[in-house]
Amino acid sequence: MTAVKAYAAQNATTPLAPFIFERRDPLPTDVQIEILYCGVCHSDVHQVRNEWGGSIYPMVPGHEIVGRVTKVGGEVKNFTVGDLAGVGCFVDSCRTCPSCLANEEQYCDTGMVGTYNGRDKEGNPTYGGYSTRIVVDEKYCLHISEALPIEGVAPLLCAGITTYSPLRHWKIGKGHKVAVVGLGGLGHMAVKFAASFGADVTVLSTSKSKEQDALNLGAHHFAVTTDPETMKNLQGHFDFILSTISARHDYNPYLNLLTLNGTMVVVGVPPQPSVVNAFSLIGKRRSIAGSLIGGIKETQEMLDYCAENGIVSDVEVIKASEVNEAYERMLKGDVRYRFVIDIASLK
DSSP: OEEEEEEEBSSSSSOOEEEEEEEOOOOTTEEEEEEEEEEOOHHHHHHHTTSSSOOOSSBOOOOOEEEEEEEEOTTOOSOOTTOEEEEOSEEEOOSSSHHHHTTOGGGOTTOOEESSSSBOTTSOBOOOSSBSEEEEEGGGOEEOOTTSOHHHHGGGGTHHHHHHHHHHHTTOOTTOEEEEEOOSHHHHHHHHHHHHTTOEEEEEESOGGGHHHHHHHTOSEEEETTOHHHHHHTTTOEEEEEEOOOSOOOSHHHHTTEEEEEEEEEOSOOSSOOOOOHHHHHTTTOEEEEOOOOOHHHHHHHHHHHHHHTOOOOEEEEOGGGHHHHHHHHHTTOSSSEEEEEGGGGO
């Protein structure tokens, strides 16, 4: 066992603070990673503050992890000391259910093991990337290209794959009219991917001030959703809508923007349920669906695509000691577009 420095929440109401815990030594199939950067995800706030229930304390958040391999177990085949490696939202799964066998471990029938705020197969709590080191089975590690700035790569492990996966699943590309609802950590990655895939991309936002950012990120159009005339003119316009908003909002106005057989996919997780009017769906045979991150194979595919096409997240790098302020700023939308912790600040 090795002592590891971290930032942790001791309960749902107090700020995150320095914390020391022990990581296991690498088992035969494990990879030990010295963490360099860890992204700050909106779900970190939800779980730290127990807004989804079931939070385990003390909690070390963080599931957008990039670092360098410093040790490998004797049976490891795909990683060597010195490699850049990443860890995303989960670190294990049952490995035998239909979902796992189909490389969709995020939908594991018995439940994936979260990188943090979960329990491993021995019942021990998992601790995430707001820490100096992590040890993970190589099956759940990802290869990171040396060609990209790794601080911008870290959020790809959640924000990136969360938006890449539904766009690929619904085969979005040339000829599709796509709307991205919200231009935050998830939304800005959705714009980059949808535009790269060849779709005609519109950002739907309540903030007119984000228009130039949206266009700079690759969007072709921008619409302010608080303008009734704009929303009226866009009814029946889009083939596909990706909703990235984590705050409480009404799905129905967006569903009405879908064309015949259009689909809206929800990837943001508001704290309260939303009511869907049946008439928003049945009139044009519309669909509303959800999507959760991606499996290891698809996440590696996404990382390789980003390396080939020069795609990274737009980030603001912070010290670990600034994470509580970052949470408050994130809740106010005051980040363009993802906070990333420089883990060297922990050492």
